[in-house]
Amino acid sequence: MRVLIVYGSTEGHTRDLCHYAARALGEAGYPTAVEPAGPDASEPDPGPYDAVILAASLHIGRYQAPLVAYARAQHEVLNAKPAVFISVSLSAAGFNPHDWEGCEDCLAKFQHETEWTPALVHHAAGAIRYSQYDFFKRLALKFIAAQRGQPTVTSRNYDLTNYDALRQFVTTFAFGVSQAR
Numbered sequence: 043m044r045v046l047i048v049y050g051s052t053e054g055h056t057r058d059l060c061h062y063a064a065r066a067l068g069e070a071g072y073p074t075a076v077e078p079a080g081p082d083a084s085e086p087d088p089g090p091y092d093a094v095i096l097a098a099s100l101h102i103g104r105y106q107a108p109l110v111a112y113a114r115a116q117h118e119v120l121n122a123k124p125a126v127f128i129s130v131s132l133s134a135a136g137f138n139p140h141d142w143e144g145c146e147d148c149l150a151k152f153q154h155e156t157e158w159t160p161a162l163v164h165h166a167a168g169a170i171r172y173s174q175y176d177f178f179k180r181l182a183l184k185f186i187a188a189q190r191g192q193p194t195v196t197s198r199n200y201d202l203t204n205y206d207a208l209r210q211f212v213t214t215f216a217f218g219v220s221q222a223r
């Protein structure tokens with residue numbers, strides 16, 4: 043059984059999470075390919091794979107455009123096979139109902155635009171990489187983080203992801219698919 047992960051990532055955290063997930067899947071006995079979505083990337087054909095995971099992060103209420111375009115282009119295949127979505131965001135790091143509603147709205151927009159309905163969605167808390175942001179992005183993130191009770195000290199970066207939950211999600215998904223084959 044083979045798994046494909048395709049991701050969109052702006053600062054690299056979602057890419058890192060996807061490689062982590064691929065390692066976890068590999069260790070569990072499910073060989074996994076990881077590919078970026080993007081105009082310069084190979085558009086991986088999900089057809090030959092038994093299970094597909096798409097992942098993207100929220101930036102000002104939107105997922106990465108190349109990943110949205112990929113999901114839209116492949117929605118018929120994705121709807122026809124086991125395919126799940128990992129949504130990475132700062133909103134998922136907290137318990138604020140307003141943030142979670144915002145996340146659900148973004149997800150609903152994503153599903154509407156792509157015409158793909160993921161079988162399951164995992165919300166992963168993202169990272170705050172102050173060192174990678176330019177002045178304006180750092181200011182914006184400080185504001186977004188402060189609103190959500192997240193760290194605003196810009197001299198360091200923060201990884202808010204629950205890796206055990208991510209591992210659990212992807213391996214449980216793959217196990218379920220393998221049992222249903």
Ligand SMILES: Cc1cc2nc3c(=O)[nH]c(=O)nc-3n(C[C@H](O)[C@H](O)[C@H](O)COP(=O)(O)O)c2cc1C
Nearest residue numbers: 051052053054055056099102103131132133168169
């Ligand atoms: C400019 C900017 C805008 C963001 N906007 C949102 C947002 O609207 N909602 C949210 O929950 N998180 C938001 N985030 C947090 C990102 O989703 C989080 O940092 C994530 O880890 C980024 O993943 P990436 O490194 O794969 O791009 C934003 C981050 C940045 C830098």
